[in-house]
Amino acid sequence: MGSDARATASDCKLGGACGTAGGARADVEMVVHISADRSNATVMSIPRDLRSSWNGCHAAHHPSMGPQSSQMINSALEGGPGCSVVAVHELTGIPIDHFMMVDFSGVVTMSRAVGGVPICVDHDIYDPYSHLKLKEGPHVLEGQAALEFVRTRHGFGDSSDSRGRTAAQHIFLSSLLNQLKTKGTLSSPTRMWAIANAATQSLTVDSSLNSPTKLVGLAGDLNKVPANRVTFATMQTHDLKVNGVWQTLVTNPGANNMFKSIANDQSLTAAASPASPSIAPAATAVATSAIAVQVQNGTIVRGRANTIAQELLRRGFSERTAAVNGTPATATSLAYPAGHIRQAKAVAEALGLPVSVLKQQSGTGIVLVIGTDWPSGTSFPGSKTAPAPVDTQATLDGANVKLGNDNATCAQVSTFKTAIGLDASGKPTSSDRPTSSTTPTRAYALSPEVKDSAP
Known part of the structure; x- marks a missing residue:
């Protein structure tokens, strides 16, 4: 989980709007499953604006909500990470054994601890709202630049802040995975111990992962999974107008198939194995x-x-x-x-x-x-x-799939007028969320005085 809370001075400085953000929201939620035999792994993103109902935590943390009230799933974090675990489990049916939560300063610290993360962008980009500013091409991001990249909602994709940002996050994470594997970091106790020590200061985790030793053990499990058997995907959703308000809802059967594949420890990186012989049907078939x-x-x-x-x-x-x-x-x-x-x-x-x-x-x-x-x-x-066995093709249809060994994909900069914070002439606007009036690439050209986030 990625929390948008501004609970510390450093988070306030990094995230802005300190004191006005209200309760914490899980603006990033991903379910990570490592198979029992460590042969494959699945990372499934859950859109932050997905409407969902969950029964756990309502009485204590949402007194105004009935047990079946529909809310954006990221609001479950108001009740703490345990409530987010409940919400994700009730949505997906997937048993959640552990959780990790990182805030703004945690992203900055962890990206520095691993020595930066290589990424590339397919066009010049400037998002005044997140402050990400990069020239077209490859870069190594760490510290605040890494945070700006994973937070950018108005710079990537097809102008949909959720899908574009999620795709960029998958690029960031797959590159991080390859970085750790190719440099031998995951298999080096000394290097992993240093990173795990940084993680204990930067992450909020459940009691089963609350020591460097336990985090190093988890890294060892991840190291056993070949990069080409790691699937990054986004659960399928569709938008529907309810009482005049657009809501993001679960799409069937794709999302449910994905939930099922994870719950049943089935890989999505290869065709499903042949089904086991079925039990003999009843003497007379019924519908x-x-x-x-x-x-x-x-x-x-x-x-x-x-x-x-x-x-x-x-x-x-x-x-x-x-x-x-x-x-x-x-x-x-x-x-x-x-x-x-x-x-x-x-x-x-x-x-x-x-x-x-x-x-x-x-x-x-x-x-x-x-x-x-x-x-x-x-x-x-x-x-x-x-x-x-799940139908792999049907399960991944519309899920924006990326494999862990894909190092060639650059983040796609939006071609729409999504750059919030500049008017058509490139001048900053005073409104917190003004109407977008230029593209991220045009915003880059209009802002030569703004320093790039990374060389």
Whole structure:
């Protein structure tokens, strides 16, 4: 997470608007997954303006919001990084084991600790709002210049501040990864110890990562992943006008496929492996689209029922399938009304449930209770049903993919009039967020008196 908080004097100086920014926002959120066998990794960015609902942390930190209120996901950080973890988990269904959070001064410190990060831009660029000013071509960014690059919202891409900035951040991070790998930094205990020491002063982390030793261990895991097996992607969204206001929402099925691939430890850098042999279907096939399931959470794992309900929806079960809270249960069970044994077996087959969990009831619908014997995953423990391989092409469609070994891509400077802070003549405006009236490249030409961020 990247926090926009101005909690210290150095952050105020770097970020501006000290005392006016309000509560902290997670202006950058990325889910980083390193596969269990360390053969691949996925870095998925979540747009900061995504509308989402989360149940955790509302009562303590958002008293004016109901449990199902929709907010921009970056506002969850008002309740601390733990609330952001809850929000991301409830959105994606991905178990989040650790978190790292960095503020403005942390970016400055860490970029210096690694010796700078090589990047390039495809045209001259000046963004008066972030102060990034670079000549077309390659540069090595560290300190404040690195912060200006990753913060720039009005200089890159297709004039969409979220997508353009995210693409630039992926370029920055992939270059950083290659820098650390090619120089042997990740495999050098001495070098990594120095960086880890700097990180402990610059990052806010969970208790499992709160020492240089633990951070060096994490770096060792990352070093095992080949750069060409690291996928940088942005979850797919679409914009929709709701009550006259544009909102950014999740796009299905692409985003859900991406969530699924990460949760099931499936690589996105190669074609999906052949599916495991399927369990024999019920004697008489039934249309899963007509089967609605009420999924009840009998565990203490937040969002557990929603994870299973989303899996059933992904497998084509009725849109009336829903997740609800349930009473505590030690054993998973699947109850069905008389005459619906075939429908119940179809549910069991999809989730790898043994026949022993099925039971007939007097109700009218199929009810799946998730017990403490099934705390994670979407296939019942011990079943022969492996997670269905994701369609890699469909999952990555529209996700602005970049591989970790791609060192040739330059950040694309916006060709739109997105430069905030200058009028058409190149003169600074007094308004904090004036109407954009020139392109970043034109702004560079109009501002010879402004020093470049890096040579």
